[in-house]
Amino acid sequence: MASAATLSPADTEKLSKLKAAVSGLTQISENEKSGFINLVSRYLSGEAQHVEWSKIQTPTDEVVVPYDSLAPVSNDPAETKKLLDKLVVLKLNGGLGTTMGCTGPKSVIEVRNGLTFLDLIVIQIENLNSKYGCNVPLLLMNSFNTHDDTQKIIEKYKGSNVDIHTFNQSxxxxxxxxxxxxxxxxxxxxxxxWYPPGHGDVFPSLKNSGKLDALIAQGKEYVFVANSDNLGAVVDLQILNHLIRNKNEYCMEVTPKTLADVKGGTLISYEGKVQLLEIAQVPDEHVNEFKSIQKFKIFNTNNLWVNLKAIKRLVEANALKMEIIPNPKEVDGIKVLQLETAAGAAIRFFDHAIGINVPRSRFLPVKATSDLLLVQSDLYTLVDGFVLRNNARKDPSNPSIELGPEFKKVGNFLSRFKSIPSIIELDSLKVVGDVSFGSGVVLKGKVTISAKPGTKLAVPDNALIANKEINGPEDF
Structure with a gap:
């Protein structure tokens, strides 16, 4: 923590007034109060991590391990059970589905075949536990925004063979x-x-909730942390096996950048340690270089594997000083500031931390209805709770899909499709205006469909549209 000596007299006064005001807030715990004050004092002391561009090095294969080089896992189910009994799965469940027009936790949006993100996660772990006779628990980190709804929703999994635990982030x-x-x-x-201070808060919250000590007492060793909306973030035995064998305390899954991911954080070697470089830390004159796929070829998927005892050691030593992300907002005309941290930035505090360069299939987030269109289409199938890519598609990358504001909310999106079109051979789709789709539609190549302002445009049932621009009914 920044000592008071590094603060100007004005900032020291600000901080003491803030402490007095915070001590009177009865809604939060002492842990939350001290965590918050700690964050603000670090922010005021200006301890921003400035990266010296000349010191950045591209990580070697020892630091960012190619997935193909991981040792195969034993076929013996007893060995697999041993591995899995050391694992806990933790999904970040603090987000609301507001960007997609939903109330409540984002994880309860239906993804496919009437199943939600959370249903799929539970089915996946149920299958692992049944197949190997192991006990992989599921932890959900909620925020005060999602806690009450999530408690009600998980009632339906009561009869499942998965122990589900919830705890709140600060x-x-x-x-x-x-x-x-x-x-x-x-x-x-x-x-x-109030606000939840970003997913970097997962480490202290796990400790403060008592869950961390309980898991360590049960013999658990690693936690696999991922966003609840990333359908590709499934348990991977090869990764777990590699970390246990090599005593890596922290692993970040990275994957090759495409043009869609140029703003994503990347791993670098810096002063002998591996660390995450985010676009916000990049000096203005190097932003274009940062976005270059040639120089920085990988980005952070936010699938993280972390050793539980290492989390305990670092949280107790107050050593996880992740870069602070200031997030300015406005509430009823009052300008406010949220100080947040990201879990990926913690990588530089752990021993033997590595990245693993994983296949793109492990990164399938659903951030908008355009992503929902992809995962609901024939591009994917559902097997045992896993969303698997259709081998019939030859292009390794997914089609780029751009839907107009009429499709932004899930309800509106669903009402505009009698059935989701076939997109196995689609390169790109752009939809503008009041457009709706009949059933059995097939889209191939580059397709643009634009309804003129004030008019409705309905794509007829069983239409085949290939490399075409549609501006009115006469173009079908």
């Missing part, structure tokens, strides 16, 4: 920019006064 007060006082101390005691 709840921090939003900071009023003008005077650095917490918004809730000014009467904003509703949810708008």
């Amino acid at each position: 709840q921090y007060p939003r900071l009023v920019v003008d005077d650095y006082l917490p918004l809730p101390s000014k009467g904003r005691t509703d949810k708008d006064g």
Whole structure:
């Protein structure tokens, strides 16, 4: 933690007023209060990690291990059970589906065959536990936004063979920019006064909730952390086996960048350690270089494997000082600041930390309805809760899909398709305006469908559209 000596007199005064105000907030725990004050004092002391561009090195294969080089796992089910009994799966479940027009946790959006993200996650772990007779528990890290709904939703898995545990990430007060006082101390005691401080908070929250010590006591060794909306983030025995054998305390799955991922954080070697480089840390004059697929070929999928005892050691030593991400917001015209951290940035604090360059199939996030179109189409099939890519598609990359605002909300999106079109041979699709799709539609090559303003355009049942621009009914 930044010592008071590194703060200017004005900032020291700000901090002491903030401490006084925070101590009076009855809605949060002492752990949350001290975590928040710690974050603000680090931010005020300006301990930003400036990266010296000339010191950046491309990581070697020892640091970012090629997936193909991982040792195969024994075929003996007893050996597999031993591996899996050391594992815990943790899904980051704090996000709401608001960008896709849903209320409640994003993980309950239906993805395919009437099953939600959470259903698929539970089915996958159920199958592992049944097949190998192991006990892989599922942890859900909620935020105060998703906690109540999630508690109700997981009731339906009561009869399952998966132990499901939930815990909340920290709840921090939003900071009023003008005077650095917490918004809730000014009467904003509703949810708008608070924020969850990013997924970097997973480590202290796991410890503060008591879950970390309980898992270690059960003999668990590794936690696999992933976003609940990444359908590719499934348990991988080869990765787990590699980490246990090589005593790696931390592993970040990275995958080759495409033009869609140029802003994603990347792994670098820096002063002898592996670390995550985010676009926000890049000096302006090097941003184009950062986005180059030639120089920085990989990006962070946010699938992370971390040793539980190492988390305990570092949290207790208050050693996880991840880069602070300032996130300015506005609440009813009041400018506020949220200070957040990211779990991937913790990589440089762990011993023998590595990246593994995994196949693209392990990164299949659903951030928007255009992603939903991909995973609901014939490009994917569903087997035992796993969303698998259709071998009939020869192109390793997915089609690029751009849907207009009429498709942004899940409800509107679903109402515009009688059935999801076949897109096995599609390169790109752009849809503009009030367009709806009949059933049995097949799209191939490059397709643009634009309805003129004020008109509706319905793609007829069983239409085949290949390398075509459609501007009206006469073009079908």
